[in-house]
Amino acid sequence: MSSDRDRRVLRNGDLRIIFGVTLVSVIGVTSIAPALPLIAKDLALSEGRVVSLITVFTLPGIFFSPLMGMLADRFGRKRVIVPSLFLFGIAGTACAFIDNFGLLLALRFINGIGAAALGALNQTVIGDMFKGQERTNALGYNASVLGVGTMAYPAIGGALALLGWRYPFFLSALALPxxxxxxCRLRNPEPADPVRMKSYLSKSLRSIMNGGMATSYWATFSIFVILYGALLSYFPFLMSNRFGATPSTIGLFVAAASLTTIVGAFNLGRISRRFGSRRIIIASFLMYAVSTLAIILIDSMVLMLVPILLFGFAGGIAIPVIQTRLSGGIDMEYRGMFMSINSMVLRMGQTAGPFLAGLAYEGWGMKGVWYSAAIFSLASFIVLALVLRD
Incomplete structure (x- = not known):
C-alpha cells in the first residue's frame, strides 16, 4: 500500500513542476562555489572577501522571505513565485557580464531577492497539495531533487569554470523558462479567503513562539551554518591548497555529498516510519560533528570521500523531516508565512555560516574552520537531544 502511495505522489504532474522550482532555487550558490578560487585570482581578491559573493546572495532572504510568505498567503502562491523566478534569472545571468566586484555584489544581492521566495514556497505548495504520510514522502522526494541539483550544479559549475569564472552564472537563465x-501549467490549491491581517499576525506570532516550532527553526539554522560555513565556503580552498584540486575536482567532491543526500531523502518515508522525526534530527547533528572533524584530519583525497558522503546523508534525512514538522503543524492560510520564516532562518544560517567560518579562518586558519564546525555540530546535537520533542 505504501508503494502505491509513493507512486501516486511521484506521478503528480504539478509536483514535478515544483521540482523544477526546487532545482532553480539551488543554482545561486552550488554552481558558483567551485569558481570562487578563480574569481579571487582574476579580480585580485582575498579568500575571505570573495566568499562575500555567497553572503550577499543569501542575505536578502533574511529580510524578504517572511514578506514573500505573507504575500503568498494573501494573494496566492503563483503570484509570488513567477516574478521571483524572472528576477532570479535576469539578475543572476547579468553577473556573467560584470568586471567590477562592487557591481557584481549588487547584482548578487538582487539575485538573492529573487531567490528569497523560491526555497520556501516550493515547500509551501507541497504542503498545500498533500497531507499526512504523502506530505512526508513528497517533501522527501523534493529534497532528493534538491540533492540532484546540489550534486549536479557543482560539477557543472566546476566544468564551466574551466572555460572562465563567468560561465557558471549563465545557469541562472534556467529560471526564465x-x-x-x-x-501556465501549475495547478495548485490557493488560500481562498485571506485571514484579517490583525488575526493573521497575532496567530502567526503565537505559533512562532511555540517551543516545537522554535526548536525546528534552530535545527534549520544550525544545519545551514555548517553547510555554508564549512562545506560550500571553505572546502574548495581546503581541496585546492591541500591536494592541488582543480575546480572540476572540487565540484565532483561537493557533488558526492549530494549523492547521499539524495539517497537519504528518497528513502525518508521508510526511515521516518521506523525512527521518528526526533531521532532523525538529533542523529544528523552527530553525523555532522563526526564528518567535519574527519575532513580536517584526513590527508588522503580518496579517503576524503567518506566524511563527505556522511555529511550529505545527514542533510538528506534531517532537512525534509524539519520541513514536514513545520508544514504539518499549521493551517493553509498561514503556511506560506511559516515556511518562509523557515527559509528566513535558513538564509540566516547561510549568511552567518561563511561569516563565522571567516572569523575562525582569520583567527586559527583552515583548521579553525573545521574544528569550529565540529564543536558547533556537537553543541547542537546536545541542545536538540535535551529540548526537541516528538
Missing part, C-alpha cells in the same frame, strides 16, 4: 511553466 521555469517561470513560464509555473505561470
Amino acid at each position: 521555469m517561470a513560464l511553466a509555473v505561470m
Whole structure:
C-alpha cells in the first residue's frame, strides 16, 4: 500500500513542476562555489572577501522571505513565485557580464531577492497539495531533487569554470523558462479567503513562539551554518591548497555529498516510519560533528570521500523531516508565512555560516574552520537531544 502511495505522489504532474522550482532555487550558490578560487585570482581578491559573493546572495532572504510568505498567503502562491523566478534569472545571468566586484555584489544581492521566495514556497505548495504520510514522502522526494541539483550544479559549475569564472552564472537563465511553466501549467490549491491581517499576525506570532516550532527553526539554522560555513565556503580552498584540486575536482567532491543526500531523502518515508522525526534530527547533528572533524584530519583525497558522503546523508534525512514538522503543524492560510520564516532562518544560517567560518579562518586558519564546525555540530546535537520533542 505504501508503494502505491509513493507512486501516486511521484506521478503528480504539478509536483514535478515544483521540482523544477526546487532545482532553480539551488543554482545561486552550488554552481558558483567551485569558481570562487578563480574569481579571487582574476579580480585580485582575498579568500575571505570573495566568499562575500555567497553572503550577499543569501542575505536578502533574511529580510524578504517572511514578506514573500505573507504575500503568498494573501494573494496566492503563483503570484509570488513567477516574478521571483524572472528576477532570479535576469539578475543572476547579468553577473556573467560584470568586471567590477562592487557591481557584481549588487547584482548578487538582487539575485538573492529573487531567490528569497523560491526555497520556501516550493515547500509551501507541497504542503498545500498533500497531507499526512504523502506530505512526508513528497517533501522527501523534493529534497532528493534538491540533492540532484546540489550534486549536479557543482560539477557543472566546476566544468564551466574551466572555460572562465563567468560561465557558471549563465545557469541562472534556467529560471526564465521555469517561470513560464509555473505561470501556465501549475495547478495548485490557493488560500481562498485571506485571514484579517490583525488575526493573521497575532496567530502567526503565537505559533512562532511555540517551543516545537522554535526548536525546528534552530535545527534549520544550525544545519545551514555548517553547510555554508564549512562545506560550500571553505572546502574548495581546503581541496585546492591541500591536494592541488582543480575546480572540476572540487565540484565532483561537493557533488558526492549530494549523492547521499539524495539517497537519504528518497528513502525518508521508510526511515521516518521506523525512527521518528526526533531521532532523525538529533542523529544528523552527530553525523555532522563526526564528518567535519574527519575532513580536517584526513590527508588522503580518496579517503576524503567518506566524511563527505556522511555529511550529505545527514542533510538528506534531517532537512525534509524539519520541513514536514513545520508544514504539518499549521493551517493553509498561514503556511506560506511559516515556511518562509523557515527559509528566513535558513538564509540566516547561510549568511552567518561563511561569516563565522571567516572569523575562525582569520583567527586559527583552515583548521579553525573545521574544528569550529565540529564543536558547533556537537553543541547542537546536545541542545536538540535535551529540548526537541516528538
